[in-house]
Amino acid sequence: MDLIPVKIPKLIKGIYPNYIWDMPFLDKKTIYLTFDDGPNPEITPWVLKTLKTYNAKATFFCIGDNVRKYPDIFKSVLADGHAVGNHTFNHLKGWKTNTEDYIHNVEKAAQLIPSKLFRPPYGKIKRKQAKLLIAQGYQIIMWSIITFDWDTNLAEENCFKNAIKHTENGHIIVFHDSLKAAKNMQYALPKVLAHFSEKGYDFKALSF
Template sequence: MYLIKSNILFKLLYPGRTWKFPLESDEKKVLYLSFDDGPHPVATPFALKTLKDFKAKASFFCLGKNVRDHPDIYRQILLDGHSVGNHSFNHLNGWKSSVPDYIQDIEKARDFIDSPLFRPPYGRMSKKQQSALLKAMPGTHIIMWDLLSGDFDTGISPQRCWSNVKKYSAPGSIIVFHDSTKAYERMQYALPATLEHFSARGYVFKAIPMQPAI
């Protein structure tokens, strides 16, 4: 089970994490697309081409093991002007991992991913793990999401995935897609639909900045 839309309870339980961006007065229609689990030899190039077609920027939260295996695709993400984030090396579930093992896995990914941004796999990271991460890697910004597209869910259709994004997106939303084998069928449909629909309504798509202060 998972919730498409993040709620206030999550934010109260886990302070110090970014779920959505406040809007500047001159930026009333901004969305932040993000992709987890890549780079992937098929899904990531598709996402990059689709984003380029709409002159959109996004953020890619990469697995260290996939950056190791697909360095050229990782470089292309950066060359295209997107931001990147650490999504751990082996996609560990924080609720099932010890604090030392969890931090070690993130630090291993840092050898391949140069970014202060981090998103916990499955969104699961305990408060102790969060404190240990910020101590081990000062300046880390923990990026969560405002809504999940559900593209990882093989039990829903591509159309339902797109419907999730259309229904719950709002100015400043951080939206999660996945550039992975499991999600590709739904992402391949929902990403172009998202870009076309919201671009036509005056939205712009920005990358989460990789800088000391967000």
Template sequence: MGFYPDRVPDWFSKLFSSYHWHGDREDKKVYLTFDDGPTPEATEFVLRELAKHRFQATFFCIGDQVAKNPEIYDLVQENGHRVGNHSFHHLNAWNTSKDDYLNNVDHCAELVSSNLFRPPYGHITVKTATGLKEKGYKIILWDVLSGDFDPNRTSDSCLKALKKNTRNGSVIVFHDSEKSFEQLQKILPSYLEFLKENGWTSKVISEA
């Protein structure tokens, strides 16, 4: 997947300000997001952990996973969370034609009703972004990565980085996938406790 920094620097997000990177820095709220689901074990675990603290989150769903697990997808929304489009096959915009990419997003939209879109891997091109915006999508990136997808990292290092990098308005990426589930189980409960103890609440990303 390449190198991904734990925190996106402000100068970088300002350089690409047409994308949504974070919320209000004056507001004591964060935006928890979960990519690549829904999957039975991982997504259900996430929903239980969020419910313990009455936290809300935004789930960027792969269309293929929604087709395989429609009841889990419904459960996400029944628990008061928001969903977003993450393409049907988790495509990489850097090596996919604009037309193929947008068609794949449309395919996902047949199952995921949302104008929020997160590009898989965070990879996007100007042409693809323009096409997405013409379709009415709000492109959501992030400013903090949990690192749960990286098999070469320990859960302690991920948790330490999360605590260090979280700020008011942060959009934080986790993954409710089979691949990340082992790491997620070690990181998420402690991180949610950290947020609660330090006075943060969470909210879903606005579609406006």
């Protein structure tokens, strides 16, 4: 498994300045929750219900094939006022996929996902792939904080700590609405919402 820091270092952000790593500070303290790999009929409805409890909005980076299989859940995400983004059709790793096939896979997902927000699966995308997508009007959305909720060896409490330890105004946090991440995410998400709500933060969807 590749070593990924919980908080993305400034050095990495500087190497890839055309990617979005966090959002500009607002007068109101704001956090941007994101969820990758859905929609999932067993997990996504729970996420939507939990977000609604805190009047929180989020951004869901969806796999095109999951949107194809579960269109009603995808519609529920949109109906609840959340933003959506493209996460390729088949969750491709850009570093191991030739550029033509990668772009075609993104375009296939775009037929189902009406968004110019794009997050590369695994955070791995070749510079040429990113350049072509940006030329097509996509915003490459990365993250400030990653929770590691998918790591089945990670204790639930540590997933929660990952989500709050370094988080600041304008940060983008990654969770996953997937079966693999369910145990950690379902433990951490309500606590994250409660923790930052008590500190006066809003939770907003990404918007450009």
